[in-house]
Amino acid sequence: MVTAREIAQLCGVSVATVSRVFNRPATVSATTRxxxxxxxxxxxxxxxxxxxxxxxxxxxxxxxxxDTDHRRPGWRHPFLQDLLLGLKSALSSHGYHLLLLATSxxxxxxxxxxxxxxxxxxxxxxxxxxxxxxxxxxxxxxADAFATFAQSGLPxxxxxxALSGPRATYVTSDNAAGAAEAVRHLAALGHDRxxxxxxxxxxxxxxxxxxxxxxxxxEAGLPAREDFVVTGDFYxxxxxxxxxxxxxxxxxxxxxxxxxDEMAVGALLAARxxxxxxxxxxxxxxxxxIEVASxxxxxxxxxxxxxxxxxxxxxxxxxxxxxxTGVPEPVHLPTKLVVRDSCGATR
Amino acid sequence: MVTAREIAQLCGVSVATVSRVFNRPATVSATTRxxxxxxxxxxxxxxxxxxxxxxxxxxxxxxxxxDTDHRRPGWRHPFLQDLLLGLKSALSSHGYHLLLLATSxxxxxxxxxxxxxxxxxxxxxxxxxxxxxxxxxxxxxxADAFATFAQSGLPxxxxxxALSGPRATYVTSDNAAGAAEAVRHLAALGHDRxxxxxxxxxxxxxxxxxxxxxxxxxEAGLPAREDFVVTGDFYxxxxxxxxxxxxxxxxxxxxxxxxxDEMAVGALLAARxxxxxxxxxxxxxxxxxIEVASxxxxxxxxxxxxxxxxxxxxxxxxxxxxxxTGVPEPVHLPTKLVVRDSCGATR
DNA sequence: GCTAAGAATGTAACCGGTTACAGTACAGGA
DNA sequence: TCCTGTACTGTAACCGGTTACATTCTTAGC
Numbered sequence: 222m223v224t225a226r227e228i229a230q231l232c233g234v235s236v237a238t239v240s241r242v243f244n245r246p247a248t249v250s251a252t253t254r255x256x257x258x259x260x261x262x263x264x265x266x267x268x269x270x271x272x273x274x275x276x277x278x279x280x281x282x283x284x285x286x287x288d289t290d291h292r293r294p295g296w297r298h299p300f301l302q303d304l305l306l307g308l309k310s311a312l313s314s315h316g317y318h319l320l321l322l323a324t325s326x327x328x329x330x331x332x333x334x335x336x337x338x339x340x341x342x343x344x345x346x347x348x349x350x351x352x353x354x355x356x357x358x359x360x361x362x363x364a365d366a367f368a369t370f371a372q373s374g375l376p377x378x379x380x381x382x383a384l385s386g387p388r389a390t391y392v393t394s395d396n397a398a399g400a401a402e403a404v405r406h407l408a409a410l411g412h413d414r415x416x417x418x419x420x421x422x423x424x425x426x427x428x429x430x431x432x433x434x435x436x437x438x439x440e441a442g443l444p445a446r447e448d449f450v451v452t453g454d455f456y457x458x459x460x461x462x463x464x465x466x467x468x469x470x471x472x473x474x475x476x477x478x479x480x481x482d483e484m485a486v487g488a489l490l491a492a493r494x495x496x497x498x499x500x501x502x503x504x505x506x507x508x509x510x511i512e513v514a515s516x517x518x519x520x521x522x523x524x525x526x527x528x529x530x531x532x533x534x535x536x537x538x539x540x541x542x543x544x545x546t547g548v549p550e551p552v553h554l555p556t557k558l559v560v561r562d563s564c565g566a567t568r
Numbered sequence: 569m570v571t572a573r574e575i576a577q578l579c580g581v582s583v584a585t586v587s588r589v590f591n592r593p594a595t596v597s598a599t600t601r602x603x604x605x606x607x608x609x610x611x612x613x614x615x616x617x618x619x620x621x622x623x624x625x626x627x628x629x630x631x632x633x634x635d636t637d638h639r640r641p642g643w644r645h646p647f648l649q650d651l652l653l654g655l656k657s658a659l660s661s662h663g664y665h666l667l668l669l670a671t672s673x674x675x676x677x678x679x680x681x682x683x684x685x686x687x688x689x690x691x692x693x694x695x696x697x698x699x700x701x702x703x704x705x706x707x708x709x710x711a712d713a714f715a716t717f718a719q720s721g722l723p724x725x726x727x728x729x730a731l732s733g734p735r736a737t738y739v740t741s742d743n744a745a746g747a748a749e750a751v752r753h754l755a756a757l758g759h760d761r762x763x764x765x766x767x768x769x770x771x772x773x774x775x776x777x778x779x780x781x782x783x784x785x786x787e788a789g790l791p792a793r794e795d796f797v798v799t800g801d802f803y804x805x806x807x808x809x810x811x812x813x814x815x816x817x818x819x820x821x822x823x824x825x826x827x828x829d830e831m832a833v834g835a836l837l838a839a840r841x842x843x844x845x846x847x848x849x850x851x852x853x854x855x856x857x858i859e860v861a862s863x864x865x866x867x868x869x870x871x872x873x874x875x876x877x878x879x880x881x882x883x884x885x886x887x888x889x890x891x892x893t894g895v896p897e898p899v900h901l902p903t904k905l906v907v908r909d910s911c912g913a914t915r
Numbered sequence: 916g917c918t919a920a921g922a923a924t925g926t927a928a929c930c931g932g933t934t935a936c937a938g939t940a941c942a943g944g945a
Numbered sequence: 946t947c948c949t950g951t952a953c954t955g956t957a958a959c960c961g962g963t964t965a966c967a968t969t970c971t972t973a974g975c
Contacts, residue, residue: 924968935956945949
């Protein structure tokens with residue numbers, strides 16, 4: 222690895238000049254700059270990142286805090302790969318990389334009281350690595366931990382967790398609007414007994430989807446029935462159980478909006494187990510548009526999230542805060558209702 | 569952030585001693601060590617990682633090279649999340665983090681001739697960041713690019729690509745054994761016309777699965793018929809097309825082993841489209857055990873890969889090379905046949 | 916009591932950049 | 946011609962650790 226000093230020597234200039242060429246090219250005369258650039262290219266020189274981070278007190282890396290929540294074992298993020306790809310490509314165009322932070326605090330994994338590892342530990346790591354900012358992925362319902370990040374003063378952008386602070390914001394889908402659209406769609410198909418299976422308490426997107434469900438009912442001129450709202454946890458099993466509970470009523474719903482595709486699949490299975498045919502006897506709409514949605518039988522009508530949009534939006538917001546061009550407003554990505562077979566519209 | 573010099577001052581020792589406490593504690597007297605440790609804990613001191621990386625010429629980070637292959641748009645790694653979680657937890661226990669490397673060379677994404685970004689660029693980034701090693705994820709079939717990594721002298725471990733070099737190895741499933749087991753299972757169920765839909769040419773796991781298919785036939789005493797081997801590309805569509813082709817023969821197979829679950833699902837759809845019932849008219853076995861496998865109808869019998877094992881094994885191998893305790897032999901993780909409904913064994 | 920080996924610690928030179936500040940050169944104005 | 950402002954470049958002090966080598970302090974052996 223060739224160093225800046227060597228390049229400087231080869232060009233007959235000082236290291237400072239070489240550094241300037243890479244950092245504030247406008248302050249270097251054209252001839253000098255071109256000469257340095259040529260030699261640097263020839264010897265494949267780029268400034269060493271460790272040295273640069275140390276000197277600038279700022280690295281070209283953004284941390285990713287993504288913890289598994291022991292309280293939700295087996296939980297899969299519905300679109301982690303798209304999220305990472307989106308982040309990666311958006312960050313790379315600004316020269317940043319993504320550092321997947323890991324706490325060595327494995328004890329936590331066995332500690333039943335905490336879902337997120339100590340945020341303090343993460344903030345410390347962030348400082349020691351001179352990270353430029355943090356991306357936080359919701360991995361449960363531990364809002365307190367997120368607040369600690371928001372208050373640390375580090376540029377933070379959360380995915381699917383409402384976060385606010387001096388340099389913090391978040392990106393999420395417009396969950397309420399998406400849910401409302403799903404419900405209006407069901408109402409337009411003639412349903413007037415529409416139930417919902419919600420996500421876990423304390424989870425922001427879950428709450429927004431429930432709110433959207435209510436709004437959708439209101440917009441369709443339908444009454445809100447509290448006994449048509451059952452609580453789930455985003456997992457398939459809870460969709461199954463919730464649906465079974467709903468079907469056990471005297472006047473069961475004819476349609477259900479599940480706050481996740483996983484739960485919608487569970488609902489599908491419960492309907493099948495009850496001898497009902499979907500969509501003839503029961504219409505089902507989910508949320509997320511995960512891969513399996515198009516594969517189950519009947520194919521699931523669902524509210525699709527803008528998966529690549531998350532990465533782009535999160536990276537954009539984070540870079541804005543890193544560059545101190547202000548704290549962006551929270552991003553609410555538009556959703557899109559994908560009509561397949563489970564709602565009965567395609568009959 | 570408190571520095572080592574400040575800790576040293578507080579303890580009445582030199583920085584060197586503080587450094588020793590964190591790096592070679594045995595060389596420091598017990599009383600001094602305990603004193604430094606106490607003060608460090610009290611002031612929440614840990615060595616700055618940028619400075620440490622610069623000074624040691626080695627950071628506590630491992631790079632992850634994971635490119636999307638434009639030639640396979642929409643390709644999802646069958647178990648990226650498990651892989652990352654496994655890597656993360658195994659690395660974290662040794663104090664390492666995972667750096668998702670991104671090349672700013674976005675032009676590549678539009679360049680139809682190259683699948684991987686320039687490996688040279690990645691090697692350069694690795695050096696500039698003083699990364700301790702690299703994890704390479706197969707993202708296509710560009711074996712040449714991987715060879716460049718292997719020859720760079722950096723500790724490298726590849727996932728699902730055969731890699732060898734002075735400090736390179738790889739981890740993959742025992743694809744041949746898994747495929748052979750699947751075929752023997754079908755044979756044991758009475759099938760004697762067993763076809764296969766392979767993965768793309770040039771892909772190592774695909775080749776191994778095809779080899780396993782042949783071995784399985786031989787072990788079951790069945791003849792190998794070349795017209796029962798159709799080439800796919802791991803995607804669902806190719807499974808559909810391949811199956812349709814197989815079914816068009818005069819004496820179509822009664823069972824098919826697909827080298828990926830995606831293709832198996834495609835085969836399922838093709839069978840349905842041809843008016844065949846699975847497993848009554850056609851037995852289907854896949855490979856991977858992705859999430860949808862248990863959800864399709866009929867539920868897919870498949871060769872499950874040890875998903876968390878990949879992360880653990882890759883991290884272990886990499887750490888061994890980093891610590892210069894030798895270059896581990898390639899790891900072939902055992903697979904496990906998961907019998908569900910599509911093979912007919914559960915009738 | 917003296918010496919030498921060994922243990923513990925300190926000194927200072929790195930690692931490879933960035934940047935405040937100082938210095939030089941040159942153009943334009945008086 | 947001299948002065949001043951601007952443009953460019955160089956010097957050197959950081960950033961915060963690590964570590965070779967020097968130094969000091971013990972302690973054992975004679």
